[in-house]
Amino acid sequence: MRKFSVNIVLIYLLLLLPCLLVWGAEAQELPWPPPLKGAVNGTVTFTSDLLLKVPPDVAKMATQEGIPPFIVAKTAPTIDLAFHGNLPDAAINGTGWSAWGDICLASDGKVYSGTGDHGDDAGGKSHAYLYQWDPKTTILKQVVDLNAIVPREKGESTWSKLHARILEGADGNIYFSGTLNDGNTADQPRFKWSEAIPGGQIYQYNPKTGQASLYANLPAVHCTATTMMDLKRNIFWCNLETGPNGLWAFDMTAKKQLFKAPAGSVTFNRNFAMDRNGVVYYNGEDGIWKCDQAKQTITKTGMSLGVQSSGMRASTDQAKNGWIYGSTMGTNQLFRFNPDKEQVELLGLNFLKGDYVTVTVLSPDEKYVYFLTGAHGTAGETGTPVIQYNVATGQRKVIAFLKAAMETLYDYSPGGTYGVKISADGSTLYVNLNGNAADSIRPKGMTAGGFGLTAFMALHIPASERK
Numbered sequence: 001m002r003k004f005s006v007n008i009v010l011i012y013l014l015l016l017l018p019c020l021l022v023w024g025a026e027a028q029e030l031p032w033p034p035p036l037k038g039a040v041n042g043t044v045t046f047t048s049d050l051l052l053k054v055p056p057d058v059a060k061m062a063t064q065e066g067i068p069p070f071i072v073a074k075t076a077p078t079i080d081l082a083f084h085g086n087l088p089d090a091a092i093n094g095t096g097w098s099a100w101g102d103i104c105l106a107s108d109g110k111v112y113s114g115t116g117d118h119g120d121d122a123g124g125k126s127h128a129y130l131y132q133w134d135p136k137t138t139i140l141k142q143v144v145d146l147n148a149i150v151p152r153e154k155g156e157s158t159w160s161k162l163h164a165r166i167l168e169g170a171d172g173n174i175y176f177s178g179t180l181n182d183g184n185t186a187d188q189p190r191f192k193w194s195e196a197i198p199g200g201q202i203y204q205y206n207p208k209t210g211q212a213s214l215y216a217n218l219p220a221v222h223c224t225a226t227t228m229m230d231l232k233r234n235i236f237w238c239n240l241e242t243g244p245n246g247l248w249a250f251d252m253t254a255k256k257q258l259f260k261a262p263a264g265s266v267t268f269n270r271n272f273a274m275d276r277n278g279v280v281y282y283n284g285e286d287g288i289w290k291c292d293q294a295k296q297t298i299t300k301t302g303m304s305l306g307v308q309s310s311g312m313r314a315s316t317d318q319a320k321n322g323w324i325y326g327s328t329m330g331t332n333q334l335f336r337f338n339p340d341k342e343q344v345e346l347l348g349l350n351f352l353k354g355d356y357v358t359v360t361v362l363s364p365d366e367k368y369v370y371f372l373t374g375a376h377g378t379a380g381e382t383g384t385p386v387i388q389y390n391v392a393t394g395q396r397k398v399i400a401f402l403k404a405a406m407e408t409l410y411d412y413s414p415g416g417t418y419g420v421k422i423s424a425d426g427s428t429l430y431v432n433l434n435g436n437a438a439d440s441i442r443p444k445g446m447t448a449g450g451f452g453l454t455a456f457m458a459l460h461i462p463a464s465e466r467k
Helices: 002-028 056-061 402-410
Strands: 043-046 070-072 078-083 111-116 128-134 139-145 174-176 201-206 211-217 227-230 235-240 246-251 256-260 272-274 280-284 287-292 297-300 311-315 324-329 333-338 343-349 368-372 385-390 396-401 412-422 428-437 455-460
Touching: 043 402, 078 139, 111 174, 111 428, 111 455, 128 455, 139 201, 227 272, 235 272, 272 311, 280 311, 287 311, 368 412, 396 402, 402 412, 412 455
Parallel strands: 070 396
Antiparallel strands: 043 078, 078 455, 111 128, 128 139, 174 201, 201 211, 227 235, 235 246, 246 256, 272 280, 280 287, 287 297, 311 324, 324 333, 333 343, 368 385, 385 396, 412 428, 428 455
């Protein structure tokens, strides 16, 4: 009897095995993102008084000594919100779907952003995608699969992130580059490169045809997480990772290298700024250095952001009066510097006790600098504030606290950003958000650490808050 029972159990297990295998595959290939409540063509448009409610922890912190004062907007903004869609699975791998680079506001008004799954890049199983937002239709659509642009052989490495800036070229095309979970490790034996893909590459997306193609290669076995376009001179700039870092300038018209700075000349490599003459300012040993490709030189300036700071983490375009505004790495201070005068000023903690800010944008009228804090998943700890800094008065105004409203209305917890742009008329902030799904819709195995579910937001700033 016992032998018969064991056989019956084995038979049942054999019959159930295909179902268990299918269930396991479905668990990994869980449709993602989850539905966005009330969305039309993938987008919801809303406003709420919750956007103006100061979180209790923030109110308490604001009373502490040394905290720069702030005010809150009187009128709530209207927000368009969409999840990055058409993804292959939920990427339950620790970090999961995440967005790490600055976005692009093209001359036609469309906005480009990206997301990647932080997946098995060395094994050729990771994913990264480029998206286009159309403000006229309020539709966010996936337009490029980065790993499909250049065909790969089995086992070749794949891109898992869009970390460098997405840029518009002088020809109106969109340029971008994929990278690995850690681009500094690209020379390790576990990565498989080829003649077709020798390392990082510059890709082109043509908005008129909808086609993406390879435009140029970076120097072999190098990736980049930091780029900039000099539109006036049609020069692509980047920081070359893998080993000691250094700047690289590439002529987009002639498709040739213009300048390669000495390896190791860049210290903190996540940001550099550019003046109106095309001179690049970057973090070098003991302060800010400048790179002039026309003169083929790098030189140390007389400017420093303090010995406790790693340097610039975010910087704006140069204002007409010569100032460039930004936020420091480590000390989380707002600053401004004038390249012409080699003058630098620290402007105080960016918000509350100071937080990680990766992108700052100057309004077209040059009255305000906009930014979000807590970029690396921690923005929710202070309510995910969107901040307007008045350059004339130093006043910090919170345009919106995003967290409570988005969690309450849409089961989404915004965790910070690496990508922000402002419309040509100064009325709309475009933000590529990291975040995580609320408990009610978050799959088993996915953490709530500010990553896993990325979204795109168009925040319409009331005219009364821009006077």
